[in-house]
Amino acid sequence: MLNLAKFLFEDAPKLIEGEGDVESVSSVEVWNHSDFLCQNYVLKGLVDSLNNVFCEKKTAKELWESLDRKYKTEDAGAKKFLVGHFLDFKMVDSKSVINQVQELQMILHEIHGEGMTLSESFQVTAIVEKLPPAWKDFKNYLKHKRKEMNIEELIFRLRIEEDIKSSERRLFYLVATKTNVVEHGQSSKKRTFSTSNKKLNM
Incomplete structure (x- = not known):
């Protein structure tokens, strides 16, 4: 709804030396602000104990990838457990x-x-x-x-x-x-x- 989902997959833009004009700096600042909003919306959806663990991530993409790794691994473990339970x-x-x-x-x-x-x-x-x-x-x-x-x-x-x-x-x-x-x-x-x-x- 807020068009922030793209920041879960985008890398932060970098200023190239010699291109420190006002427009480039402004665009990086806008990106950083939107990324900050995206990151905080994701953190707001977590319980306090998880919020404390994941709040140190620097970008929304880094936060999202970290959550994805953790819960995909747990999800795969749950599937293996259920299949094993069925077979046994x-x-x-x-x-x-x-x-x-x-x-x-x-x-x-x-x-x-x-x-x-x-x-x-x-x-x-x-x-x-x-x-x-x-x-x-x-x-x-x-x-x-x-x-x-x-x-x-x-x-x-x-x-x-x-x-x-x-x-x-x-x-x-x-x-x-x-x-x-x-x-x-x-x-x-x-x-x-x-x-x-x-x-x-x-």
């Missing part, structure tokens, strides 16, 4: 698969927020590949499907499969508990019967 993410059998998929989606959302775009087909494939060991058969089933899925369809299928697995576990637990009760009940009856026989024999 492993699903486990002890947690809900849907909850783990949601965690993975949060990481993917942060990756997109950093300006790195991943296609939906890549995301779907990555989620399938990260399914836990107990889901091996279902993973193979998904990998051999010819029709491509989007994220919503994949989550829908995973939710159904997780519900089926939960029902199977509950059924197995009920059958195991019932079998255990029946077996213990029969052994109790046998013990009671053998005790009764002993009393009769006596």
Whole structure:
């Protein structure tokens, strides 16, 4: 708005010996004043702790380059951290698969927020590949499907499969508990019967 942005990229003009006329000196002074304004507008946008660090820069360009180096390096570090977190993410059998998929989606959302775009087909494939060991058969089933899925369809299928697995576990637990009760009940009856026989024999 103030036409000061150019001073973030321009070098300060220098007076050449023998050209110290009033016009040249005046133009350098005008440039210095505009550069000073630009530099102070940038510093005003920083928090006090950063303002104290960067206020020693001599020109707006020097200030801007210094800020650019600092935050581009930090930005690159953040991107590397997120990508590493995504690659290292492993699903486990002890947690809900849907909850783990949601965690993975949060990481993917942060990756997109950093300006790195991943296609939906890549995301779907990555989620399938990260399914836990107990889901091996279902993973193979998904990998051999010819029709491509989007994220919503994949989550829908995973939710159904997780519900089926939960029902199977509950059924197995009920059958195991019932079998255990029946077996213990029969052994109790046998013990009671053998005790009764002993009393009769006596």
